[in-house]
Amino acid sequence: MKAKVYITLKDGIHDPQGRAVQQSLHTLGFEAVQDVRVGKCLEIELQDMEKEAAEIFLKSMCQKLLANMVIEDFRYEIVST
Amino acid sequence: MNIGIIVFPGSNCDRDCAHVVSAVMGQSAHLIWHQDKSVQGMDAIILPGGFSYGDYLRTGSIARFSPIMEAIIEFANRGGLVLGICNGFQILLEAGLLPGAMLRNTGLSFICEDAYVRVENADTPFSNQCEAGQVLNLPIAHAEGNYYTDPVTLSALQANAQIVFRYCDKEGKCTTASNPNGSIDNIAGIRNAQGNVLGLMPHPERCAEAIFNNQDGHCIFDSMLAALRGHTPLPA
Structure with missing residues (x-):
């Protein structure tokens, strides 16, 4: 199964x-742009498991390594099973 | 004294630190590979500058999980002296041994220049040979040195005199213009609440001997030695 994590x-x-x-x-003429925030997107291939179990894994991965909770937020989605 | 210098893949100031510890300070420098699991026998630990793991994900975020880090956290928790320089500071932040995090420099550029820093607290194991208010001229070389922490933690850092070095001008005034990277409150270096862990972005090991015409970094290593000499040895 595949998940996407956004930091x-x-x-x-x-x-x-x-x-x-x-x-x-x-400068390129896109003057309608009012703000831009740059983040990261990680595509993660997980072994197949229950969706709830995968979400627990993803949350734990984000908290431990993928995001720095002092400065970053995270969200994730399971995109295919 | 036995000073352990941790070598991560991508560290590039490890040998400079070892040179200062041995040739300049006359102590025993031990390069310790990050896969090792023990810092036994060391009186102090230095996490050197560089680009551990290519700065992938975030600076210091992967090095923080190197096998040696468990031993370093344990060493720090027992009161052992740990000095993190530049990338070493970033690793200490990621490891939670120091509070806060690093952001990209406000100007986005990698900055490689000399910076003035003021000694805010001269009563630490890393600054006891400096004078409070003394201005040091130390080289900085980083792209992620913009120290950030939330307002509550910042207040605690200020209240507990944990801010040890702040960017300033030649006269010692901490102004926006003298802040090279956008760090909150001009912070260049902080210590932990217990006082035995220090992280700083400038590189004292690059200006610690006469040949460089600048020995301002020497006092930081001198301070560590003075602290260690007056220190009760750590329990084994």
């Missing part, structure tokens, strides 16, 4: 990378 900076954490991308988009 994003918490609200209020300054994201200079996002700001640089936003400025570049403005």
Whole structure:
């Protein structure tokens, strides 16, 4: 089964990378862009298991390694079983 | 004294630290591979700078789970002196031995230059040979040195004198202009609540001997030695 994990900076954490991308988009004429936040997406191949069990695994992986809870939030979804 | 310097894949200041410990300070430097599981016999530990695991995922996040880290956490919890320099500081944050986290530098660039830092607390095992308010000129070299912590933790750091070094100008004034990377409260280095673990972004090992025309980093290693000499040996 396959899961996607999204790691994003918490609200209020300054994201200079996002700001640089936003400025570049403005330079290209996409002036409607009001804010950009850059995060990470991880595609994880898991051995088949119950959805509930997979979610427990994913949450634990995020808390232990994939996200830094001081500055980041995470969410995950199971995209195929 | 026996000083252990941890070598992670991607560490690149390990030998510089070993040189300072042995050739400059006259102590025994022991390079310890990250797969080792013991720091037995060491009086202090240095986590050197570099790019452990290529900075993948987040700086220090993978090194933090190297086998040696369990021994280092245990060593720190028993009161052993642990100094984290640059990437070593980032690893200490990820390991939870120090509070907070590192963000990308505000200006996005990798910064490689000399920076002035002010000694905020000269009563620590890493700064007892400095004077409070002393301005040191130390090289920095990092892309993720923008220290961040939540307001509650920041207040605690300030209240407990855990902020040991802050970026400043030549005169010792901590201003926005003298903050190279956007760190909250101009923080360049902090210690833990117990006082035996210090992380700092500047590289004292790169300016600790006469040949560099700058020996400002020497006082940090001197302080560690002074602390160790007055220190009761750790229980085995």
